[in-house]
Amino acid sequence: xxxxxxxxxxxxxxxxxxxxxxxxxxxxxxxxxxxxxxxxxxxxxxxxxxxxxxxxxxxxxxxxxxxxxxxxxxxxxxxxxxxxxxxxxxxxxxxxxxxxxxxxxxxxxxxxxxxxxxxxxxxxxxxxxxxxxxxxxxxxxxxxxxxxxxxxxxxxxxxxxxxxxxxxxxxxxxxxxxxxxxxxxxxxxxxxxxxxxxxxxxxxxxxxxxx
Numbered sequence: 001x002x003x004x005x006x007x008x009x010x011x012x013x014x015x016x017x018x019x020x021x022x023x024x025x026x027x028x029x030x031x032x033x034x035x036x037x038x039x040x041x042x043x044x045x046x047x048x049x050x051x052x053x054x055x056x057x058x059x060x061x062x063x064x065x066x067x068x069x070x071x072x073x074x075x076x077x078x079x080x081x082x083x084x085x086x087x088x089x090x091x092x093x094x095x096x097x098x099x100x101x102x103x104x105x106x107x108x109x110x111x112x113x114x115x116x117x118x119x120x121x122x123x124x125x126x127x128x129x130x131x132x133x134x135x136x137x138x139x140x141x142x143x144x145x146x147x148x149x150x151x152x153x154x155x156x157x158x159x160x161x162x163x164x165x166x167x168x169x170x171x172x173x174x175x176x177x178x179x180x181x182x183x184x185x186x187x188x189x190x191x192x193x194x195x196x197x198x199x200x201x202x203x204x205x206x207x208x209x210x211x
Contacts, residue, residue, distance in 0.1 A: 028090050035148055036079060036088060042140030043078035046133050047071035055128040062126060078137055081106040094152045099145040103138040110134055167194040 051071045062070075082088065087102035114130050117123040167174040174194045 028093055031093055031148070031152065032088050032090070035093075035145060038144035038148065039082055039087075039141050040075040040079050042144050043075040043137040044071075046136035046140055047074040049136055050129055050133040053132070055126075055132045062124075067129075074133065074137070077110070078106065078141075081109055082141075085109070094149055096146070096149055099149075100142055103141045103145075106141075107134045107138045169196065171196050 048071060051067050054067065082102055085102050085105050086092065087099075087106070092098035092102075111131070111134060114125055114127075118125055167177050169177075174196060178194075
């Protein structure tokens with residue numbers, strides 16, 4: 001058994017595997033950059049909308065210039081907050097639940113930060129304006145990321161932008177893993193080969209692993 005797995009370790013380090021890794025990293029980096037741009041655009045749009053509507057506006061609290069300054073820095077603050085909450089981690093790309101969680105957590109964190117400023121530093125902030133802006137930014141972010149996921153799923157259905165890998169283990173475990181990945185409608189991964197211990201009995205026992 002040990003010999004079988006050590007041979008597989010040598011195969012995984014082959015040039016073809018390295019090339020596949022580089023391709024995957026390239027599209028993941030591109031996807032992350034597009035997602036960051038979408039998040040920034042959603043925050044900018046949210047700031048513009050709330051600046052026009054100005055719910056709870058109070059000229060005694062903020063001047064017109066204050067609203068414009070806040071609208072200008074909102075995309076940067078929003079993206080930095082998402083990044084600090086691991087909203088751009090590669091392992092979460094295309095994961096809808098992770099996108100929703102990051103958006104909601106960023107909203108809660110920023111609301112808590114504004115509340116702390118009001119309490120600790122006596123900074124006057126129009127609450128309705130801030131709440132409306134953050135809620136709109138969160139909805140815009142989730143909507144934009146949802147559209148990106150649909151595009152990613154469509155590409156995955158065509159065999160593009162998916163993670164290819166080798167399944168290593170006992171035949172029953174390899175078969176179960178292949179079935180589980182096959183049921184994934186998001187087309188995030190594909191098993192291209194397998195490695196089972198010497199002397200195994202099953203449909204994969206005598207199948208060489210393509211690399």
